[in-house]
Amino acid sequence: MQAKRPAPKDNDHPTLPAQRVGILLANLGTPDNYDYWSMRRYLSEFLSDQRVIDYSPWLWQPLLQAIILTKRPFTSGAAYKSIWNHAEGESPLMTITKAQTAKIQTAMKARYGDDVMVDFCMRYGNPSTKSKVAAMTAAGCTKILFFPLYPQYAGATSATACDAFFAALSREKWQPIARVVEPYFERPDYIEALAASIEMAYSKIETRPDILICSYHGLPVRYLMEGDPYHCQCQKTTRLLKERLGWKDTEIMTTFQSKFGPEEWLQPYTVEEVARQAEAGNKNIAICAPAFSADCIETLEEINEEIKESFEEAGGEQFTYVPCLNDDDLHIKALTATIEENLKGWCD
Known part of the structure; x- marks a missing residue:
């Protein structure tokens, strides 16, 4: 069980929520829509990440902004349109990540009750890592387990997700203690x-x-x-x-x-x-x-x-x-077991 913050004794202190542990799932990201400007914003953020494209910005940015991003949003937008979840107004990655998060929330609720908070973020696009870290901190999460949903480690995926996570932590007045789940490809x-x-x-x-x-x-x-x-x-x-x-x-x-x-x-x-x-x-x-x-x-x-x-x-x-594991029950079981192992000492 999590220790609770004592209620403030004086009126000159803020009211603080009870302490909790945050579990923040992270995936690559998705544009908000498949129109030109939504695609351009998303691709600009993605392709400007030096973990992804590590060429000198002095050479790469003029090429990216003046040439690549004048055409690529159209072709990428057409590709996204062909797979878009029109009923929900979002990409399949967003739909699936929400489903994964919901199942993990249910499992964590059954195991830990209200002592944990489960949410997800995207490295690029929305919801941003920064916004979710801020929301968790505001909700009383003094510890956050960060889980990049990449089975194998790569600098262009796992590392850049962690970069965004630690950058978000650096903005917090009361910085939560953090753990990062290691790649799980051989589990x-x-x-x-x-x-x-x-x-x-x-x-x-x-x-x-x-x-x-x-x-x-x-x-x-x-x-x-x-x-x-x-x-x-x-x-x-x-x-x-x-x-x-x-x-x-x-x-x-x-x-x-x-x-x-x-x-x-x-x-x-x-x-x-x-x-x-x-x-x-x-x-x-x-x-x-x-x-x-x-x-x-x-x-x-x-x-x-x-x-x-x-x-x-x-x-x-x-x-x-053969579809990805998505929110398949065996996949969720593996992810949940990984989370529980990484929460040892925090919630047990």
């Missing part, structure tokens, strides 16, 4: 949830796919050579998944998607590999995206439309996309 319960989703998808396919492609978001090779562990953690995720499924090496492989810019990125590139598979005679493939905790533009549009099209144009016949 047995996460691998179990991933494997179960593959087995469920395969049980619904009449003819077993020739190969499962595990497609991870890519990074420049240079980042790997500079010490980013992402590539190795992705490879280990695939290996652990293969071992849990009991498959042969020829039944599963790792690829990387979403290449951006002129540099060499981690390979093989998913969009090229699916075409090679089709040309080599593997006309029936399945693809999953273990680096994403929730379906988003990179899975629903890039994989399910662009990458699928590359496969079919090369002669592929059966393309099965």
Whole structure:
């Protein structure tokens, strides 16, 4: 149980809420809408992050603001429009993150009662990390567990989420004590949830796919050579998944998607590999995206439309996309167990 702040004795002190522990889930982000200006604001914030694009701002910003952001909001907006949750007026990533948060809130309420507060933020766009940290502090959270929802660590995802979190903490008069959840790519319960989703998808396919492609978001090779562990953690995720499924090496492989810019990125590139598979005679493939905790533009549009099209144009016949874990019960169970382990000493 959390200790409670004593009630102030004098009128010259503010009224303080009871102490609580905050659990702040974090994901990449989403534009507020798919119109030009919403997309431009979102892309400008995202592509201006030097964790994502680490070129000199003196060179990069003129190119970004004067050239890239005059055209890219139109193409990206069209992509978002094709997957948009029009009923709720939001992106699928927002819808899914809300569902994940609601289920985790229910689990935490059952375990800890009112001593914990669960919410989510986005690194880019809304709700911002800054706004959610401020809200948690105002609600009495003197301790915050920050949980970047990226199974594998990358400087362009996990690290920049933490940058925003600690920057938000720096603005608080009474700064909460903080913990950050480490990457969970090798947790047995996460691998179990991933494997179960593959087995469920395969049980619904009449003819077993020739190969499962595990497609991870890519990074420049240079980042790997500079010490980013992402590539190795992705490879280990695939290996652990293969071992849990009991498959042969020829039944599963790792690829990387979403290449951006002129540099060499981690390979093989998913969009090229699916075409090679089709040309080599593997006309029936399945693809999953273990680096994403929730379906988003990179899975629903890039994989399910662009990458699928590359496969079919090369002669592929059966393309099965296995959805991200989203708010699946096994996924929520794994996330909840991770949270509970990280709360030890705070709530137990």
